[in-house]
Amino acid sequence: MPSRDNVHVLVARYLRDNGYKNTLEAFKEELGLEDDMIPSDHSITLESIIEQKRLFDLSREFEAVTVADNEDKWHVPYPDCKIILPKQSPESNILFVSVANLSIPPSADDQSSIYPARPCIIATSADRSLRIFDFNTFELLRVHTHLHSSPILSLVALNESVLLTGGMDGRLVVSNPATGDIIAQHKDHQKYLVRIACSEDMRYLATAGYDKKVNAYSIENLGPDDSTFTFTKLGTISFPTNPEAILFATPEDEKSSETTTPRLIVSRRDSTFLYYYKLFPVLSEAARHNLNPDGNSWVSFCAMDMVLDPVESKFLVVATSTLPEMRFMMLQPGSDKILQNASTKAPQDAYSSARIFWRPNGSGFWCNGDDGIIRGIELSTGSVVAQLKHHDGKVKAMFAGIVEGREVLVTAFQLTYQGGFDKSIAVWELGKR
Known part of the structure; x- marks a missing residue:
């Protein structure tokens, strides 16, 4: 029976x-x-x-909403002590800022192939320059102006001796940060290359351009120096509108296999969808998920930025183009279900570039705003619980993470005062140095 x-x-x-x-x-x-x-x-x-x-x-x-081992409440203390980099900072508008461990000898004439990596602030600006600062001393270590024929919009450090940069010239350039030597370059975009994304294991790479295309690559033999790896192009995706954000992530229901290849997630202008692409056997669409809570096709926003949580890579936070204030949504990759949907209170307009960064403990995230305020959002409530302000002006670029065991936030501003302009980089830490 x-x-x-x-x-x-x-x-x-x-x-x-x-x-x-x-x-x-x-x-x-x-x-x-x-x-x-x-x-x-x-x-x-x-x-x-x-x-x-x-x-x-x-x-x-x-x-x-308990992403970080019950750290669902905004963790205190948080970086709120500000230091402004000296006036050796770029005099042009700052377009991108990040922090990475780089092997940079004290002198450009030092050709030593092995030098201990140190945390560095990397900034690009409208004058085409890429500047590298020592994070601890703020000493200007290198200035490279020859990497691109136009300003650099996006950057990823593959390791301590290899940088990837994407510029308004549509080129993806591979270079050595210490020497400025160009190792390789690819011209697979006909207009601005606005985004570069790498998978967590550094095996896959994607670029997004304002030629309405996204390119995907595999990275082979990535070693400690700049001479061992190669790129293999996996394919190109063409869209009816410009892509805005790209990210590699593995849906939760696919994580059980050790051989799982991540999905490439893409958002684009005039679409409320996130588009999921499989990389093999050919680059092709696997799914699409609507961020519009009503599930209709009426377009009122698109995803401008998206980041995976730093604790388990399990939750995705998306910043939208919603006017007049940026909204955020949280979901699991591969799911239509919106777990959080709230306003960040950050003002923006049709020309703004929404940016978000998780706090390293997963208790919330930072977002930029056109009013010069960096807002801290508590994940569990969706409320603004912290505000950092430098001067009046737009927050143009951000980085948040752990540097030598301490939580930091780096922000770049375009500031206006007394009829003039002041472009500066601010480092926010847990306490005064």
């Missing part, structure tokens, strides 16, 4: 108990079931299974 939790028994009992006599007789005949095989035990029913599933989903939603 079938067990009481046999799926056929459950269905037959549901049909019998709800009076579907004709359907029940056809079902019994098809499967060869007899009346004595359908017990009256109601401890397990289709309804109870559905209720258990509903409760399980609710528990998963509750879990979603």
Whole structure:
């Protein structure tokens, strides 16, 4: 006799108990079931299974706001002590800023191939320059102006001796930060290359351009120096509008396999969807998920930036182009279900570039704003719980992370005062140096 939790028994009992006599007789005949095989035990029913599933989903939603091992409340202290880099900072508008461990000898004439890596601030500006500062002393270590024929918009440090830069000239340039030597370059975009993304294991790379294209590559033999690795182009995706954000992530239901290849996630202008692409056997669309809570096709925003949580790479936070204030949404990669949806209170207009960065402990994130304020958003409530302000003006670029064991935030401003302009980089730390 079938067990009481046999799926056929459950269905037959549901049909019998709800009076579907004709359907029940056809079902019994098809499967060869007899009346004595359908017990009256109601401890397990289709309804109870559905209720258990509903409760399980609710528990998963509750879990979603406790990303960082119960660190669901905004963690205190947070970086709020400001230091402004000396006036050797760029005099032009700053377009991108980041922090990475780089192997930079004290002198440009020092050709030593091995030099201990140190944390460095990397900034690009409208004068085409790429500047590298020692994070601890703020000493200007290098200035490279020859990497691109136009300003650099995006940058990724592959390791301590290899930088990837994307510029308004549409080129992806591979260079050595210490010497400025160009190792390789690719001209796969006809207009601005605005975004570079790498997978967590540094095996895959993607670029997004304002030629309405996204290119994907694999990275082979990435070693400690700049001479061992190669790029292989996997394919190109063409869109009807410009892509805005790109990210590699693995949907939660695909993480069980050790050989899982991440998905490439893309957002684009005039679309509320996130587009998911598989890399193999060919670069092709695997799914798309609508960020519009109403699920309709009326376009009122798009995803301008998105970042994975730093604790488990399990949750995705998206910053939108919503006017007049940026909104954020949190979801799991590969899911339509929005776990958080709230305003950041950060003003923006149609020409703004929304940027967000998780705090390293996962208790919240930072976002920029056109009013010169960096806002700290508590994840569990979606509330603004911290505000950092330098001067009036736009926050143009940001970085948040851990540097030598301490939490830091680096921001770049375009400031206006007394009828003039002041472009500066601010480092925010937990306390005064």
